[in-house]
Amino acid sequence: MNFTLFPVFHRICLNNAPQWVGEEMEELKARKAHVEDLPNILFLLADDEFGRNREEIHKNPHRNYVCAFEAIDADPNQFLAVFEENNEIVGCLQLTFIPNLTRFGGLRGQIEGVRIADKVRGRGYGRQMLLWAVEKCRDQGCKLVQLTSDKMRTDALNFYKGLGFTDSHEGFKLKI
Numbered sequence: 001m002n003f004t005l006f007p008v009f010h011r012i013c014l015n016n017a018p019q020w021v022g023e024e025m026e027e028l029k030a031r032k033a034h035v036e037d038l039p040n041i042l043f044l045l046a047d048d049e050f051g052r053n054r055e056e057i058h059k060n061p062h063r064n065y066v067c068a069f070e071a072i073d074a075d076p077n078q079f080l081a082v083f084e085e086n087n088e089i090v091g092c093l094q095l096t097f098i099p100n101l102t103r104f105g106g107l108r109g110q111i112e113g114v115r116i117a118d119k120v121r122g123r124g125y126g127r128q129m130l131l132w133a134v135e136k137c138r139d140q141g142c143k144l145v146q147l148t149s150d151k152m153r154t155d156a157l158n159f160y161k162g163l164g165f166t167d168s169h170e171g172f173k174l175k176i
Contacts, residue, residue, distance in 0.1 A: 027085055027123075027125075028084065028085055028090075028091070028125055028128055028129070029083065029085075030083050030129075031081070032079065032080065032081065033069075033073075033081065033082045033092065035073070037082050037089060038065060038066065038069055040082070040089040040092075041082065041089070041092045042065060044089070044091070044092050044115035044116075045092075045115055047115065047117070047118060072094065077097045077098070077099075078094065078095070078096055078097075079094070079096075079097075079136070080092070080093075080094050080095075080113075081093055081094070081095065081129075081132075081133070083116075083128075083129055083132075085120060085125070089117075090116065090117040090120045090125065091114075091115060091116045091117065091120075091125055091126070091129050092114075092115050093111055093112070093113055093129055093130075093133055094111070094113040095109060095110070095111060095136060095137065096109070096110040096112065097109060097110075097137075097140055097142065098110055100143075104143070106141070106142065106143030106144070107137075107140060107141055107142045107143065108142060108143065108144045108145075108146060109133075109134075109137030109140065109142035109145040109146070110146055110147065111133050111134075111137075111145065111146070111147040112148065114126070114129065114130070114156075116129065126159060127159075127163065130160075130163055133145075147160065147165065148171055
């Protein structure tokens, strides 16, 4: 492979992950998550009708969460972001960069685990977070950005559509 044609693969294939430091947005600061942020991230993930039944929240996160965080943190194709307002975590999301043979061998950006604290909803932070994520995907050379959301999350679905995402595919999941 000629890495000069695919500079993003050059970075990823050589395990030289992008180094994103804190970035200021209007009232929000984005940064890479640290293991110490895990309890706050888990609180955000559990702070809705769907998450309450699937996440376990404790002051000291279960070892499974810590192992998952460590795997995400060590993978150069993953970026777990937290968003702060006044040094308090109010949002999170996970970016995954997926190499593909489709789209002329381009990267696909996957956005998952998007959460915003209930107390700051309605301030436009969710929009800022998603626009930040799309820009990071663009910076990495992604040809496509995708995300999934439960069909029951009608507000989230409308929010994503309002940002230009289209419901172009049917998704399937198999719990194992």
